[in-house]
Amino acid sequence: MSKRTIPGHSSLTKTQKISIAGVATLGAAALAFSFVPGNSESTTTTEAAAASEAAPVAWHINSNHIQDSLAQQQTSTIEQAKNAKAVEVKQAADAKAKAAAAAKAKADADAKAKAEAQARKDREAKAAASRAAARKPVYANNLDGWIRQSLDIMKDKGIPGSYEGLHRNIMRESSGNPLAINNWDINAQNGIPSKGLLQVIKPTFDTYHVAGTKHDQYDPVANITAAANYAADRYGSIDNVDSAY
Template identity: 65%
Template sequence: MSKSVPSGHSRSSLTRAQKFSVAGVATLGAAALAFSVVPGSSEADVRTEALGTHAASWSMPAQAQQAVHENVSKQQAAADKRAQDAAARKKAEDEAAAKKKAEDERRAKTVASRAAVRKPVYANNLDGWIRQALDIMKAKGIPGSYEGLHRNIMRESTGNPNAVNGWDINAQRGTPSIGLLQVIQPTFTAYHVAGTSTNIYDPVANITAAANYAAHRYGSIDNVNGAY
């Protein structure tokens, strides 16, 4: 005879296999319900992907997660180092450029100062006019000496820059001889030396124009010993 089993105990108890079956059915039902609510929606995809990623991260071994974190930290540190190096290079370049600019300005001021010191100061008299004219003649390649200029000036005008000859043949023709070396206007205009005054009465302009004319006609003002 079989033993009887109390009916109450058999109804309330489920085998282990039955419990897993029930749980599996419930899980599949919930999943089906979730996908059927918003089928194909991007939000569902995003949530599913997020859940999958979260699950993957939790399923990753602790050692692997640590390696990932360390790699990210190294990359960030390298990026920070590159940024710091770039900033340091930029700062060094800016400082070098500023230093060079300051040095160039200082050098320019020094050159200008030295040039101002070297620039000769000529006396406003016959000696100064002759010396200034000689410097210009030397720069322009016009021959002549202090003695040659002084000798001819004293003969022509006795050193008076405003001297005008109103009686010779040039005056009779309407072009009087003027200035230290008694130059007529057409000759002054033709042999005017660039950089000097265009005023025929200007002592330096008068001397250099006359010396330029004498150089072309006689080889040098030094070769002139009379009216020319």
């Protein structure tokens, strides 16, 4: 009758099972033996221990190298910062120097322009004075010249009057004598005699004296101009005077 193999059951013979068990036992023994200290195993264990002890040394060396590298990087960063600061300081100093130079150049240019303008103004004033001097009339030292000079001053001061009006009154009052004096009328009796070309008394002369003329009753131009100023105030103009005034 043939043997059948039941599914799930081993078909090994008894002899085969014993052989397998033996092999397994030998394998276990061999595995156990590998953990027993021996020359070969001792040497291997010692090398492993040495490698284990060398590892911290290697790490220490690598750590020092990293620290050195970091220190170098830090030093490099500091140097770069110093260099950047030095460049910044130099740029600021250069900018300040440039601004100062520009300000000085502007001040010098302004001073030069001002000096040139003043020099030009002085030249123009001098030229104008020269032209005015050239145009300034020369008055004759006589009655005609005195009247004409007085008329120019009167015109400048806004005092009305004409050549005819002045000449007419002068001839009536003093006959053209600048040193004429009245020693017999009431003014003379009061101690203030009439004097000069238009016979004015001292208080009237002092009150109506025109700036720019001599403060002297006997001065022809000063006497005429003061008398014309008085007549303009009292009569509107010396032209309106035809008698004692």
